[in-house]
Amino acid sequence: MAEEETELSDEQKKGIAKWFIINAPAGEIQYVAKDLKSVLKDDDVYNEAAAVAFPIYNKSHLISLKMPGGYGDVLVTSYGELQDNEYLDPKTAQVAIVDHVKQVCKGVRPATDEELPSPYIEEYRYALEAELLKYAAEAYPKGSCSVYCTNGKDVEGPGSDFEFVVVISAARNSPHNFCNGSWRTIWNIVFRDDIQILELKGKCQVGAHYFEEGNVQLDAKRDCRDSTMFQGPDETATAVVYLIRRHENEYMASLEGSYLDLSDNTFKELRRKLPVTRTLFPWHNTMQFSLKREIRKNSESGSCAISERHKSQFP
Template identity: 25%
Template sequence: MDPAERIQAASSFLLQAPPGEINDVLNDVRAVISDDDSLQDGVLPALREYNLTQFTTVDVPGVEHQTIVSEIARISSEEEGEERYLDPRSKTSFRFDHLSLEATDPQPTESDEESEPLREALEKATQLYLSAHYHDGVAAVFSHAGENRFTIQVVANKYNPNNYWSGRWRSQYVVNFNENKVEGFILVHVHYYEQGNVQLTTSHKLFLTLPQTAVTSSPQQTASKILAQIESEEGKYQVSLNDAYQEMGEKTFKGLRRALPMTRQKLDWDKVLGYKLGAELSASKGGGFGSAI
């Protein structure tokens, strides 16, 4: 395999990295590439894609809370001279290193005066919802200036390497007041790897119609009603996941295994080679193909 093919394979592995394990995967492929400079340059696009799609959280210098790095948060690209991202809550833009996962060069930004009151109300309602239902969750609310649209992003990570599992919840909702609707999705990724390798990846799309009563003259009331709808839908989805998990444990996984072999006796794995040799000898005595007798 030539170097270009190795880089392509490494990039593919990185894009499939489970939650919280991107550095482990990077260290593993480093041993295959054996050239850190080529590796960093070659897989940087994959790292960037991974960070943006996974809603990577980051600490911005001078800001007390974490924010989300995503495509929605990007306000300029490398082609424009530098790639910068926005933390709308603190009204701060920053540079982000996709390899070190560090934010630098924070600068204040101006918000859209017309949309900011409703954006702030959605932000506060989202933070209240986050603190009530998520452990160590991070959220960001972005306005689309002049479009009367807002995007709510939520991510919650749980890493437990001591017990060999990790998980990530991502959800995004685009609130469109021109059409009185909310379109969104939920993405869940769980990895369990004690004496094996089991991953659960699932997605769910949401399409909500905002009732006329949800849109009021008060930004706070409007935001609260929208988040109440989101809370209801996410609650239903979590219940469905629990039901599916119970179903897998009681039926699906049991159906994939046989309690005993056809002989009704447990297999002694230390004697597998002996079983194979015995089968070959039996075939030889029967005069089958390849018999020496």
């Protein structure tokens, strides 16, 4: 049926290749890339597609890479992106040089003053980060987190608004157990100087993939909002992390709830565990069923004979 199809152009192939890479499940991009490469059989097309698609995947999955020189991990996010392959790690004030396709950090350089926030902003950022690190260490055994100033980083003191983004990313890959997963949350925090309020908007996203002799994926998302008072750096940090913790705990509980509902209620909408009669289907009666039907049909048409055909078919 595909015989009439004309050969795809390189552009079309690149488009398809990008789609595969960008939509790969958490932690499986390298496996997808390997299979894709052997399906494409064209390294130039693959390399060009990979160069575009890997950065998109890495940023949307908030991947965490180890920096050389004992600086710890850096998160690859659009909030810390300075250039295509340079990502700020606000914790250490280092800039990580990233190889997107290999998914490694090739080197680091200290951030310049222009790349870092003003002392006034840094005080708030640092306090929030310290509080967040404590929470993330408790809640996410394999998690990394970062606090970025995305707006107003040069504000020198009270009187202006500014904006932070909090990123938490946890990933777990056990390819030998055919299981991978990731938890990502992004909190956008606007410091409203005029009304002395912080507005929080959070987005939690959870994915899991189990693929031993099958392919089953979870994809869950939730948005939440909250607000708190604009106070000093330490009080604000405590209040913000308290809210983040509460919302994320609630979300975890609601995920558990969704799983509990699944067996009891939700799955039943697709197929019941047992028939409405609560007993297995009476297949052994199907012979009688079809005979009865035949009798009924025949008697309706004025004949009572059981068809010969049935006798021969079901001896």
